[in-house]
Amino acid sequence: MFILTNSWFQTVTDNLVLRAGLAQTFDRCAAARGFWETHLMRLNLDPLPGGSPPECMVRLDERPDTPIGLVVSGRWDTAFEDFDLSRPFLIVTTKGTIERCESCLLEIVSVL
Numbered sequence: 001m002f003i004l005t006n007s008w009f010q011t012v013t014d015n016l017v018l019r020a021g022l023a024q025t026f027d028r029c030a031a032a033r034g035f036w037e038t039h040l041m042r043l044n045l046d047p048l049p050g051g052s053p054p055e056c057m058v059r060l061d062e063r064p065d066t067p068i069g070l071v072v073s074g075r076w077d078t079a080f081e082d083f084d085l086s087r088p089f090l091i092v093t094t095k096g097t098i099e100r101c102e103s104c105l106l107e108i109v110s111v112l
Contacts, residue, residue, distance in 0.1 A: 025070075025096050032092035035072035042076070056083045058091060060101060061108040068112065069093040085109055 026033035056071040074089030076082075083089055085104040092098055101109060 025092055025094065028096040029092060029098070031098060032070075032072055032096070035090060035092070035098075036070070038073075056085075057112040058085070058101075059110040059112060060091070060099065061110055063099075063107075067091070067093040067095070067097070067099055069099060072098075085111070 026036065057068065058071060059066055059068045069091030071083045071085070071089050072092050075084040075087040077084040085101075088100065088102050090098055090100050101107060
């Protein structure tokens with residue numbers, strides 16, 4: 001017997017909202033879609049919408065309007081299976097722009 005819990009439902013809902021938001025952002029920004037698809041190809045994963053959801057979303061706290069975005073390019077740390085934010089990385093923001101951050105050591109970056 002399968003029991004639906006609030007946490008399971010919230011996880012599924014968050015995943016659906018995230019995928020819908022990414023699809024809209026990638027429709028508006030072909031470069032962001034290209035970065036993300038390249039990242040998935042390196043990991044031998046299926047592209048969205050059927051593939052894996054993003055591993056790393058961040059907020060750039062020191063910038064005007066504190067952009068929130070998905071890390072789409074940077075140094076991949078295979079030990080942690082995530083991006084190394086102490087190195088330069090690119091994000092696609094919720095507004096569809098691409099921002100570069102030199103390092104979480106040089107500016108405040110919050111991982112969401």
